[in-house]
Amino acid sequence: MREVAIIGVGLHNWGELWDDSLRDMFVTAATNAINDSGVDHIDSMYIGCMSGGLFAAQEHLASLCADYLGATPIPATRVESACASGGVAMRMGWMEVASGLSDIVLVSGVEKMTDITGDEATFALSTAADTEYEGYQGVTFPGLYAMMARAHMAKYGTTIEQLSQVSVKNHANGALNPHAQYPFAVTLETVMNSTPVADPLRLLHCSPITDGAAAVILAPVELAKTKYKNHPMVVIKGSGHATDTIALHSRDDFTVIKAAEIAGKKAYEMAGKKPEDIDMAEVHDCFSIAEVMATEALGFFEPGQGGPAALRGDTALDGSMPINTSGGLKSKGHPVGATGVAQVIELTSQLRGDAGKRQLKDPKVGLAQNMGGSGGSSVVHILEKR
Amino acid sequence: MKIRSPRYHREVAQRYRLEAAQTESGKIFFPPRVAYPGGETAKPVVLKDTGKVLTFTVIHTPPAEYSDLSPYGLGIIETDCGARLLAQIVDCDVEKIEIGMRVKFEFRRMRTEGDEGLLCYGYKVVPE
Amino acid sequence: MQDVGIVGYGAYIPRYRIKVESIASVWGNDPENYKRGLQLREKSVPGHDQDTITLSVEAARYALKRAGVNPERLGCVYVGSESHPYAVKPTGTILSEAIGATPECHTADFEFACKAGTEAMYVCYAQVKAGLVEIGLGIGADTSQGAPGDALEYSASAGAAAYIFGTENILARVDETYAYMTDTPDFWRREHQHYPQHAGRFTGDPAYFKHTLGAAKGIMKKTGMTPEDFDYAVFHQPNGKFPMAAGKKLGFPREKIETGWLVPWLGNTYSGASPLGLSAVLDVAEPGNKILMVSFGSGAGSDAFVFTVQDPILKVRDLAPKTRPQLDENKIYLDYGRYAKFRGKILRNS
Known part of the structure; x- marks a missing residue:
């Protein structure tokens, strides 16, 4: 090859x-x-x-x-x-x-x-779930991720404050991105008091x-x-791709995105890298819980530690593991088919040193994780500056 | 998108009667499938109509066809025979839904396809 | 001839309720008028996702649990209702599919205002008696509508009761049946109309009382029985007052009627009303007890049944939820706004 x-x-x-x-x-x-x-x-x-x-x-x-x-x-x-x-x-x-x-x-x-x-768009997006056995029950994508969030909270004690900090951080990054759809900062209080969408998720935990x-x-x-x-x-150093059941309820564990974990492992193996070799990552934060679970699946944090890490600021622009420097799906926007390509563009801009106000200091290796549905498919690419 | 007769009719056995399939190794598949992992064969079984909530949400911004029900509970249910499926949790205060809550299945109208179309039925769960 | 009787029964009452006060306050009426005069306190309301089909399915499933029979053996399935969800497409097919009675099964939907439920039972019983089917299912169910602001709005409610008739392990033997019917325009709903019309006080003596009393007297004459011979009596209950008044005119003491007198807290479940009264009696009756049931349907007519309770009832009555607990427990009260939304009374954009 x-x-x-x-x-x-x-x-x-x-x-x-x-x-x-x-x-x-x-x-x-x-x-x-x-x-x-x-x-x-x-x-x-x-x-x-x-x-x-x-x-x-x-x-x-x-x-x-x-x-x-x-x-x-x-x-x-x-x-x-x-x-x-x-x-x-x-x-x-x-x-x-x-x-x-x-x-x-x-x-x-x-x-x-x-x-x-909006109703028609909600329907179109819902076809990424099992139409007959999830959609028919009246589920929405916020609803599916809300059920993962609830399970994650029950198992690990993840808090709504931790999830909200993910949105705060992504909006802070997006505010520095001239291409972002919503380039403004939000406070923790604003996120936590935004309109309920699917308990425990609120509007500002959801991508637009x-x-x-x-x-x-x-x-x-x-x-x-x-x-x-x-x-x-x-250079594209590694590529990994995996699938999982289309229906969330068919999985053994609702607190792990298995497809992201396996896609990540394959990409690391091909690239000859480990999670600690990654300087930055663009992960699929369609909902704030998804970013927490992605950072755990990709090995940046232990299972259950994604939330506390976000609240500590580890994933911020100046943190030890910057996540979604672009603003993520939350602030940059989520035109679904374009998102996976745009993640690679953000990493490329950072590796080239072209990322403007949100430029990290000399990053060498970046990882992009893109996800379909409630985690029924996921793909990971590892990029390196040559 | 409206549900038309062929799509509706195909799922009746599962939605009305909770018909499923169990492989030789004991795993239950709902709905039944054409093929099973590992080349196993499966025999028809009917799910137990009681179970518990594994995780749940309360939908505040529903799809258009479900907007009259808002807010409604929705949970992943593990039936007492060990199968997992998604179902609305109804006839209860949504504030009182919790993980581990015991539920039983009831037959409900899921949605109506406008004033002229099909009435669509299926299963939901209520507190036991 | 071989004995035929009820071999399984089930009742289903939705959990939602609205109080007379909540309705009266919207229309500026005096709630005491309905509470004292018509003896109505509250009524059941179907959930937004419930209709005659879903209520029937739950009642039928309970009846099957008590009967302990394979639903595939049901030779006929009849559902009586004035609120069949489809104008054209049977309630019975969906119900039969849901309980697993298809395909070798005769089904029909009945409509005769509030009498359709006992009509379904009557025909089902006749099928078994004639030996055409081994076991059959007859159901009375309704999610009845009363026009907003009309007196009917205080009573029109929702519920279902299902009866399986057969010849083995009889819970209550059918001793006699009797029907009494004339053309009487006391209440009707024209095609494409949402709410029924009624003839006010004409619904009393010339309609309800004439037919209910006529059927009761007729079946007692046919069997040579008197009110003293019965342990329980169930009369169609459009409000709290009528069945008690009918019983009094016939010479039944109040306590023989009270067990099946659900209407003050349930409302009028139309086709479900007499069948639910009967299920409340079967929940508590002792073997050997005699029960008189007389339904009434506008238009107008009454079906009457005499039952004798049998020993097997003691073994099966606890196998499914009973009627009174469903009425008294786990209630969810609605305000008028949510009630109006649930019942589709609010004009909306499609």
Whole structure:
């Protein structure tokens, strides 16, 4: 297998974008990534998107995106794994370059979520759960994560204050990110008194509904070394991917995200890294409890210690293990299919030293963890500055 | 998205009668599956209609089809035969739901597909 | 001929209640008028997720527990109600599927105002008596509607009772049946109308009393029995006053009626009313006791039954929840706002 480098990154602004269509957002992000990399062509492309059909009444994104980018007739593939669609698209693109099948591959993620009502968006997102045996019972995604939170609290004594601090920290980071949808700080009190959504989770423990797109350009390290030298080189050192039962209730333990744990182990093994080698991580904080459980699953903290670590400030920008320097899904926004790609962009920006006001001091290794549904799929990538 | 007849009709045995399947090694699958891990075969069983709450939430912002019920309890239930499933916890003060609470299953109307469509039934749990 | 009787019974009453005061305060009425005059204190309200089908299923499951029979043996399933959830599509098919009685089973939905429940029992009994089916299930269930502000709103309530008839392990033998019916326009609901209409005081003497008393007298004449021969009597109970007045006119002392007199705390469960009164009696009656049950349905008519309680009842009555405890315990009181929402009385955007 060939080593793969990230040679270009590009975003379309995130938010409630009434004037921007799915295709336009994709093309903007893709064009930005192409320009950032300096490539003059791409060989193949992947598009991570959870539900173009339900959100924007548009399927067949392979053709649509290749067409509007002006890239036909190259092969294009739309990848779906619910909220992990972007992360899995990353893995597909990485595989294609690593295998030697293509040299220059564009990996993108896009989701257009605000063309429909909130109720319709809630329904579209709910299809990431077991429609017949979870959705039919009236569950929502906040509800599923709330049940994990309740179990975590019962088993480990995790507190609502600890969960709330995750949101406070992510908003503090997002306030420094010009691309964030909600770039403002919030207080612990505001989070804890926000509107109840699914006990014990409140509105400010939940990620928002967002329009957005993200794209990266991948190339083999050997080619990047000689031809694409715009930026310090960032290499994909490890990739791990795992699944779990679609229904939360089918799992033995509701306090562990097993798919994230296994995907993490595989990525660490491939990269030859351990949790203590990681300088920063972008994890899938669709709900604040998810960040706590992800940091435990990935070995940054012992089981049950994710909450106390967040409250102590260990995961803050100046902490020992900075988590979600971008602001995370909570503050940066969560256009579901784009999230996994945007996580990789944040790590790349940090490794390049391009992260502006939220720049960490000389990070070397970063980890991105993206997750689908209630943890039915998860994908982890480890990036290193070369 | 409205539930239409074929999708509804397919799940009736599980939703009305809690029909499940048990593999040779004793694990219960609800709903029954086409294939079982390890190539095991399974025989039909009916879940016990009592159990306890393993974890729960109270939904304050429900999906549109469930908005009239808000706020409602929702929990992962372990039946007394050891199967796990998700069910609404109803006919009780949502403030009083707790982990370990004993519950029994009752037949309820889950949702109605507008003024013209199907009436959809299934199981919920109530305090025992 | 072979004895036929009740071999299993079950009652189901929803947990929600609304007090007469809560309704009266909304409409500016004097609650004492309903409490004293009609002897109504509170009524059951179906949960937002309950209807005649769900109530019937729970009552039927309790009846099956007491009968200890395989539901696949049920040869017929009849449900009487004036609130079948579908206008077209049987309650009986959903019910039969839920209890596991399909597919070799005859089913029908009955409608005869408040008499539909005993009608289902009557036909079910006849099927078994005729030897056409081995065992059968007859249910009376309703989630009745009274128009907001109407006197009916104080009584229209929800509940179900289910009876399995058969020939083995009889809990209460059917000794006699009798039906009494005329065309009497005391109460009706036209197609596509949400709430019923009633003829005020015309619902009394020419309707309820004429038919209830006519059926009671008819079955006593047919059996050669007098009120003294009965240990319990259940009369259809649209309010607290009518069944007591009917009993008095027939010569039944109050204490023979009180056991099955649920209406002050339950309200009028329409098709479920007489069957629930009977289940409350079966919960406590002793072997050898004689029970008279007379239903009434507007339009109008009455079905009458004479039962003799049998020994096996002592072994099975504790196998499922009894009627009175469901009425008296675990109640959840609603204010008028939530009640109106539960009953779909609020005009909304679709």
